[in-house]
Amino acid sequence: MKIRFLGAVRGVTGSSHLIQANDKKILLDCGMYQGKDEDLNYEEFEFNPSEIDYLLLSHSHIDHSGRIPLLVKKGFRGKIYCSKPAYDLCGIMLMDSAHIQESEAEWKNVKARRSGRALVEPMYTQEDAELSLKYFYPVLYDQIINIDENITVRFKDAGHILGSAITEVWINEEGTTTKLVYSGDLGMKDKALLRDPSIIESADYLIIESTYGNRLHENLETRTEGLVNIILDTVERGGSVIIPSFAVGRTQEIIYELNKFLECHADEKSNNRKKFMDIPVYIDSPLATKATEIFKQNANVFDDEARRCILEGDNPLEFENLHFTQSVEESKILNASKEPKIIISASGMCEAGRIKHHLKHHLWKKESSIVFVGYQAEGTLGRKLIDGEKYVKVLGEEIRVNAQIHNVQGFSGHADKNALLEWLRGFSDKPKKVFLVHGEAESKLSFAEEIEKTLKLSCIIPEYNKVYETKKQQVIKEIAVEEVEETRPRSIDVSQIEDLKKEIEKIKEIFEKTMANTKDYIEDDNLNAKKYKDISNNILALENEILNLSMASTK
Structure with missing residues (x-):
C-alpha cells in the first residue's frame, strides 16, 4: 500500500x-x-x-x-x-x-x-x-x-x-x-x-x-450564554450583531443553541429571554437555508436529545423570531434598516458570499459587533479581523474596523x-x-x-x-x-452492454416495489432500530447495485 x-x-x-x-x-x-x-x-x-x-x-x-x-x-x-x-x-x-x-x-x-x-x-x-x-x-x-x-x-x-x-x-x-x-x-x-x-x-x-x-476549547459550558450576552449588550447600545458562519453545520448549531436558550427559559419570567425575543434573527444565506432543510430531512442521524425534541413536537431548528432571507433584495434591506438585529451569514471565514456586504456596512460602526464562532484559516479576512487589524479591504474598499470583534470559543466543529x-x-x-x-x-x-x-x-x-x-x-x-x-487501460466487453441495461430495468422495478412495501415500516416510529437498519441496508445495497451496473455500461 x-x-x-x-x-x-x-x-x-x-x-x-x-x-x-x-x-x-x-x-x-x-x-x-x-x-x-x-x-x-x-x-x-x-x-x-x-x-x-x-x-x-x-x-x-x-x-x-x-x-x-x-x-x-x-x-x-x-x-x-x-x-x-x-x-x-x-x-x-x-x-x-x-x-x-x-x-x-x-x-x-x-x-x-x-x-x-x-x-x-x-x-x-x-x-x-x-x-x-x-x-x-x-x-x-x-x-x-x-x-x-x-x-x-x-x-x-x-x-x-x-x-x-x-x-x-x-x-x-x-x-x-x-x-x-x-x-x-x-x-x-x-x-x-x-x-x-x-x-x-x-x-x-x-x-x-x-x-x-x-x-483547548474554552467556555464549552457557557458558550451560548456568552453569545447571548454579546447580543444583548450590542442591541442595548443600538447596534447589530453580524455572525460570519459556515452555511453547513455551524449555522444550524447556532440556531439550535439559540432555540435551546429560549426553551430553557420558557417557564421563567426571564428578562433576557423577553429582550432576546424582541430581536429579529436573520439567516441571510440561501445555501444555509437549503442546508437547514436537509438537516431536517436527515433527523434520523441526530443525537438522542435532538430527536427527543422532534418527537415532542419541538423543531430544534425553528423559533419565533427566526427569519430566512432568500433574495438579494431582502439581503440589501437588512443593511438599509437601522433596527438592531442579528445577521448570520456565510461564508464563515468571510472570503465570499453575502457576509462581505454585511461587514462592509457594519465594520466601521462602533456600536456593532462581529462575532466569530469558528476556525479562521491563515490569510482569510476573518483571521485578519481576529488578529486585530484596524483597516481591512472589503469588496475593493478599505474599511476602518470600529466594531467590537468577538471570538466565541466552544462552537468549533x-x-x-x-x-x-x-x-x-x-x-x-x-x-x-x-x-x-x-x-x-x-x-x-x-x-x-x-x-x-x-x-x-x-x-x-x-x-x-x-x-x-x-x-x-x-x-x-x-x-x-x-x-x-502507472497507467492502466480500462475496458469492458461491449457485447454485455445491452444485457446489462435489461438487468438494470429489472432491478429498478424490484427496488421500487421494495421501497413501496417498506415505506410504512420506515415511517413507523415504533420500529426498533435493528429492523430499521436492516431494511435501510438492503435498500441501499440494492440501489448501489443498480448504480454499479449503470456505470459499467457507460464506460
Whole structure:
C-alpha cells in the first residue's frame, strides 16, 4: 500500500490523499484550497483523474469536497462513496461553489476587458457540478461496502457536521489485510444535534486531523450564554450583531443553541429571554437555508436529545423570531434598516458570499459587533479581523474596523487537543503509524509530541506529494513519486452492454416495489432500530447495485 499526501498537508484546506493498492487508486477527499493557498486550486492535479477508481468522501465541507467537479471535468469516471446526508449536502454545496466560480470569473472578465487582458474561465461550472453528482454512491453509517474483491469500506459517524464520517478501509494485498483509518474532521463530544464521534478500536495506519492539536476549547459550558450576552449588550447600545458562519453545520448549531436558550427559559419570567425575543434573527444565506432543510430531512442521524425534541413536537431548528432571507433584495434591506438585529451569514471565514456586504456596512460602526464562532484559516479576512487589524479591504474598499470583534470559543466543529487524545485512546489495537494532516505546522508538531509522549504512538508529519509505502504491514518508508506512477487501460466487453441495461430495468422495478412495501415500516416510529437498519441496508445495497451496473455500461 502506498499513501501520497496531496492536500491539507501545509495547512488546513484542500484535503486530498491518494492511496494505491494492488492495481487500484483511491482518493480520500478532493477539497478546495482556501485563504492564502487558494491559488493552488488552479494548478493541475498531481495525478491523472481518469485513473482514480474510487473517491471516499469524509464530508461535504468545501475544503474536503470542493474540487470534485474539477476532478470529473478532468476525466474522473470512478465511484464516489459517502454517507447519505453528505451526498444530500453536496448536492447544494457543489452547485453553490460552481455559482461562485462562475460569478468570480465574470467579475474578473469585466476588469480584463477594460484592461485588454486575456479572459479567464471558471474553475468549473454548474453544469460540471451537476455532472459530478452522478458519480456519487450514498451509503449508511456502519454499512459494510465491498467496493471490489480486495477493498472493503465502512463509514462511521465523525460528529463534525451532518453526514461527516470516519473512513475505515480494509485492503487485501498478497494475502495480507491492512486496515487504514482516515479520521476526516472529528467533532467535539456533546455537540448540538450530532452524535459523538464513533470510537474506532483498531487500525494498522491512521491519518488524523490536527486542526486544534495544540489548543483547548474554552467556555464549552457557557458558550451560548456568552453569545447571548454579546447580543444583548450590542442591541442595548443600538447596534447589530453580524455572525460570519459556515452555511453547513455551524449555522444550524447556532440556531439550535439559540432555540435551546429560549426553551430553557420558557417557564421563567426571564428578562433576557423577553429582550432576546424582541430581536429579529436573520439567516441571510440561501445555501444555509437549503442546508437547514436537509438537516431536517436527515433527523434520523441526530443525537438522542435532538430527536427527543422532534418527537415532542419541538423543531430544534425553528423559533419565533427566526427569519430566512432568500433574495438579494431582502439581503440589501437588512443593511438599509437601522433596527438592531442579528445577521448570520456565510461564508464563515468571510472570503465570499453575502457576509462581505454585511461587514462592509457594519465594520466601521462602533456600536456593532462581529462575532466569530469558528476556525479562521491563515490569510482569510476573518483571521485578519481576529488578529486585530484596524483597516481591512472589503469588496475593493478599505474599511476602518470600529466594531467590537468577538471570538466565541466552544462552537468549533473540530475536536480540541484533549478530545483528539481521548479519541485516540479508544484504539485497543494501536496503529503502527499515525499521520498528522489538516493543521498548521505548529499545531502538528505540538500534537505529534503529545501523542508520542502520552500514548507512545509513532507519528509522521507527511510532506506534500511524498509517497509512504508499507509492505505486509511493515515499517513505512518514503519512495519516489515516479515509482508509483502507472497507467492502466480500462475496458469492458461491449457485447454485455445491452444485457446489462435489461438487468438494470429489472432491478429498478424490484427496488421500487421494495421501497413501496417498506415505506410504512420506515415511517413507523415504533420500529426498533435493528429492523430499521436492516431494511435501510438492503435498500441501499440494492440501489448501489443498480448504480454499479449503470456505470459499467457507460464506460
